[in-house]
Amino acid sequence: MSITLSIIYLISTITFVIGLKMLGHPETAKKGNFIAAVGMVLAIIGTIFLHDFTVSNINYILIGAALFVGSLIGWLIAMKVEMTKMPELVSLFNGFGGASAMLIGLVEYGNNSGDIAQTSTVIAAIIIGSITFSGSLVAFGKLNGSLKDIRLPKYNLINNVLFLGLVAFGAYIVMGGASSTLLIYALLFASLIYGLLFVFPIGGADMPVVISLLNSLTGIAAAITGVLYGNMVMLVGGILVGSAGLILTFVMCEGMNRSLSNVIFGAFGGDAVVAGATGKTGGTIKKTTASDSAVLLNYANKVVIVPGYGLAVAQAQHVIHELEQVLTEKGVDVSYAIHPVAGRMPGHMNVLLAESNVDYDKLIEMDDINPQFPNTDVVLVVGANDVVNPAAHNDPSSPIYGMPILDVENSKHIIVNKRTMNAGYAGIQNELFFNTKTSMLFGDAKSALTELVSELKNM
Amino acid sequence: MNELLEFISNNLELIYILILAIFIGVELIKNVPSVLHTPLMSGANALSGVVIVGALLVMLKADPNDYLALGLGFVAVVLGIINVVGGFAVTDRMLQMFKKRK
Numbered sequence: 217m218s219i220t221l222s223i224i225y226l227i228s229t230i231t232f233v234i235g236l237k238m239l240g241h242p243e244t245a246k247k248g249n250f251i252a253a254v255g256m257v258l259a260i261i262g263t264i265f266l267h268d269f270t271v272s273n274i275n276y277i278l279i280g281a282a283l284f285v286g287s288l289i290g291w292l293i294a295m296k297v298e299m300t301k302m303p304e305l306v307s308l309f310n311g312f313g314g315a316s317a318m319l320i321g322l323v324e325y326g327n328n329s330g331d332i333a334q335t336s337t338v339i340a341a342i343i344i345g346s347i348t349f350s351g352s353l354v355a356f357g358k359l360n361g362s363l364k365d366i367r368l369p370k371y372n373l374i375n376n377v378l379f380l381g382l383v384a385f386g387a388y389i390v391m392g393g394a395s396s397t398l399l400i401y402a403l404l405f406a407s408l409i410y411g412l413l414f415v416f417p418i419g420g421a422d423m424p425v426v427i428s429l430l431n432s433l434t435g436i437a438a439a440i441t442g443v444l445y446g447n448m449v450m451l452v453g454g455i456l457v458g459s460a461g462l463i464l465t466f467v468m469c470e471g472m473n474r475s476l477s478n479v480i481f482g483a484f485g486g487d488a489v490v491a492g493a494t495g496k497t498g499g500t501i502k503k504t505t506a507s508d509s510a511v512l513l514n515y516a517n518k519v520v521i522v523p524g525y526g527l528a529v530a531q532a533q534h535v536i537h538e539l540e541q542v543l544t545e546k547g548v549d550v551s552y553a554i555h556p557v558a559g560r561m562p563g564h565m566n567v568l569l570a571e572s573n574v575d576y577d578k579l580i581e582m583d584d585i586n587p588q589f590p591n592t593d594v595v596l597v598v599g600a601n602d603v604v605n606p607a608a609h610n611d612p613s614s615p616i617y618g619m620p621i622l623d624v625e626n627s628k629h630i631i632v633n634k635r636t637m638n639a640g641y642a643g644i645q646n647e648l649f650f651n652t653k654t655s656m657l658f659g660d661a662k663s664a665l666t667e668l669v670s671e672l673k674n675m
Numbered sequence: 676m677n678e679l680l681e682f683i684s685n686n687l688e689l690i691y692i693l694i695l696a697i698f699i700g701v702e703l704i705k706n707v708p709s710v711l712h713t714p715l716m717s718g719a720n721a722l723s724g725v726v727i728v729g730a731l732l733v734m735l736k737a738d739p740n741d742y743l744a745l746g747l748g749f750v751a752v753v754l755g756i757i758n759v760v761g762g763f764a765v766t767d768r769m770l771q772m773f774k775k776r777k
Contacts, residue, residue, distance in 0.1 A: 232722055233699060239718045239766075240707040246770040249718050253763040256725065260759075263731045272739040279734050282752035289753075290761030294768065302769065306717050309761050312754040313723045319751035320729045323737075323744045333682050431720050438726040443689065445732055451689070452696045453725035459700030460719050464712065471709065554710075562712035570772040581709065 224262035225449040231255025232453050236460060242576070259449050299571050300528045303561045307356040307427045310434050314348025317341050317437035318404065324444060325400050332390060337444040339386040342400065343407045344437040348430050350411030355423050355430065358415070367417040372481050375417075378410050414480075422479045424561040425468050429476075432461025471556035471620070501637070504655035506664060509596075509631050510671035512655075516593035516629075518549045520585065522622055523569065525559050526599015526634065530661035533572040536598060539665055540574065542672045551578050553585040553595075553622050555603035582622055592627040599633065599661050605646045614644060630654040633664050714769045721762025727755030 231251050238248025264279060290309075297305050321341035328334050357363035368374055385403055418426055435457025442450030469476050513519055521540065527533060540550045552574065558565035566579055580588075589595070597604055607614035608621045624630055630653050637649070648654060657664055683690065707715055730751035737744040 232725075233703070236700075236703045236719065236722065239715050240703060240711060242708070242711060242773060245711060245714060245718075245773070246767065249714075249721075249763060249766045249770060252718065252722060253767075256722070256759055256763070259725065259728055260731065260756075263728050264735070267732070267735050269735050271735050274739045275734055275737060275745070278745060278749055279731065279752060282734070282749045283756050286753035286756030287760045290757035290759070291764055293757075294761045294764035297765065299769070299772075302713060302717070302765070305761075305765060306713075306720050309758045309765075310720050310723070313720070313726055313758040316724075316726045316730050316751045316755035316758065319747045319754075320726065320733055323733045323747050323751075326744065327736075332678055333686075428716055431716060431723065434723040434726070435719070438723050438729070439693075441726055441729040443686075445729060446689075447728060447732075448692070450725050450728050451692065453722055455693060455696035456700040456703070457719045457723040457725075459697045460704040461716075461723075463701050463704045464707075464716060464719070467704075467707075467709075468712070556709040559713075561716065562709045563715075564713045566710045567713055567769050567772060576773065579710070 218266050218268060221262050221266040222448075224258055224266070225447070228255040228259040228262075228449045229452045231258075232449075232456055236456060299568055300531075302564060302567065303424060303427060304356050304359040306431070306561075307352050307359060307423075310427065310431050311349050311352030311356065313434040314345045314352060314430070314437060316345070317434065317441055318345030318349055318407075320441050320444075321345055322400065322404065324441075326397070334444065336386075336390045337440050339390055339403070341437055341440045341444065342404055343382055343386055344433055344440065346404050346407035347411040347414065348433045348437060350408040351415045352411075352427070352430050354412055354415040355427050359423050363416075365417060365419055368413070371413065371417045375410070375413050378406070378413065382406055382410055418480065422474075424557070425465055425476070425479050427561075428461055428465040428468055432458050432465060435459075435461055468557070468562055471562060474619075501649050502652075502655050504631065504657050506657065506667040507671050509655065509657055510668055510675065512594055512629055512631065513543060513548070513596070513668070514546060514672060514675050516548055518588075518592050519543060519594045519596060520551055520553050520580075520589070520592050520624075520627070522553045522555075522595060522597045522600050522604060522624060523558060523565055524598065524600025524603065525564075526601075527661050528559060528565075528568050528599070530599065532598065532661040532665050533568050533574075535662055535665040535669065537569070537572045537574050539669050539672070540578070542669055546672070546675075551580050551585070553582065553624075554579050555582055555600070555622055556620075558600065558603060582620060586623050589623050589626040594629045594631060595624040595627045597624065597630065597632040598665070601634070601646055602644070604648055605644070606648055606651075607644065607646070611647075616644065624648070625651055625653070628653065631657055633657045633659065633661055635660055714766050714773075717762060717766040717769065721759055721766060724755055724759035724762055727752065727759055730755045 232255055235248045235252025238244035321338050325338045435454045439451050439454025442454055543550045554565050556562050604622050604624045606625050608616045608619040734748035
């Protein structure tokens with residue numbers, strides 16, 4: 217490898233570290249993303265022009281074509297996707313990265329000299345790459361709503377046995393030095409199946425955790441291929457993503473007060489529905505109308521809006537901003553309470569509200585807003601459910617027991633906008649709706665809020 | 676066992692780098708506010724597209740008559756660059772929205 221290329225890789229590696237660091241702060245995040253992207257472009261261009269292989273023109277033409285086609289596709293998808301679809305997209309892109317590692321492993325297996333260290337890296341790249349690829353596609357389908365949870369009987373046992381089988385199979389190929397291409401395809405196929413079975417039983421609400429975990433795995437796959445080529449930028453870049461992704465996974469689990477093993481093996485939602493159904497959700501609910509709600513909001517001093525994914529689904533993030541502006545003009549103090557896992561991914565709600573120009577300072581995180589609820593006159597819950605379910609505090613039998621929630625029941629009035637009385641994403645009923653302080657404003661978030669805004673304007 | 680020890684002594688630098696990189700990754704992410712988790716995951720996802728470098732090496736090394744290696748390499752490059760370009764572009768789009776405040 218030429219010294220110029222080594223230096224370029226070194227620079228790229230540094231930009232990755234700095235970029236990732238800057239991505240962690242709101243003010244510098246955009247610049248950090250740009251810096252990392254520049255480093256990536258450097259690494260790609262350097263690899264193409266500064267290698268020391270003899271390469272025929274056909275290869276160059278094909279590389280150029282592949283880069284062009286892929287960039288175009290990636291760019292178009294990235295520009296067209298709606299912000300509500302962000303988790304699906306990250307999942308899809310991640311699957312592509314995994315598939316890339318899988319294919320590299322497949323080609324390099326044909327080239328390898330039978331050296332044990334080399335063979336094991338190739339085998340590891342194939343196994344991990346395949347698992348991330350098929351797993352990410354399942355996660356994508358689930359978030360998309362096109363795939364449902366599927367649980368085979370004794371799926372935990374089957375999955376664990378299959379995983380051990382994969383490892384043993386891989387070890388057999390490495391140790392036995394069996395260089396049959398057929399075996400490699402069998403291993404690849406089995407890994408793909410494992411990826412499917414791994415993600416299928418995990419409930420939709422836990423998909424963000426799974427995506428983060430799979431993202432971490434793609435990083436590890438990239439690092440392993442880096443070891444294969446003795447390529448530092450791949451190694452360090454991959455490991456950075458691997459460890460960062462893993463930490464992010466744990467942070468997310470913490471936000472839901474669940475352990476990682478509980479997410480993977482727990483099958484949230486299956487037994488949980490039964491447990492929640494027996495919870496104390498009796499009593500009557502109080503329906504309200506847009507005009508009554510408008511009166512309540514108009515004469516409040518302090519209003520807190522709790523947005524949930526239902527808001528995003530109804531594309532009501534712009535209307536809610538309008539509502540906030542109308543109320544602010546009338547002298548009401550309005551802020552938004554953002555639960556760490558509001559939306560489909562941590563921080564997803566912030567992106568959606570930022571898209572509709574909501575002032576960043578008005579978004580208050582859970583720990584800061586919770587002490588303010590006793591002084592809050594009206595809480596408006598829009599399309600959120602599990603994150604305001606008091607069962608997390610007082611019902612040990614509830615599957616979400618112990619999850620930190622927004623303590624909206626401490627405020628003076630609660631208006632909940634929902635389409636129906638259906639249970640939330642976790643599949644459990646919410647006793648908040650039966651609270652005497654709660655009024656239910658049924659209807660699609662967008663039309664209900666639009667009505668609310670026009671009522672307020674007429675006052 | 677001897678082979679394992681031999682592997683370790685041959686790749687000692689690599690192992691040092693590996694372990695230090697793990698710690699850097701953990702330290703970088705540990706205290707990130709939850710507001711940024713989505714863009715961060717998306718940005719990290721784009722970074723994992725660094726696997727494209729390996730895909731390019733596959734294509735550079737491939738014999739022009741080895742259609743299998745060229746074909747697989749081609750697909751690997753396409754998928755890898757989608758991950759890179761799409762990942763960075765979409766992260767930028769998300770972060771753009773944070774900046775647009777009055």
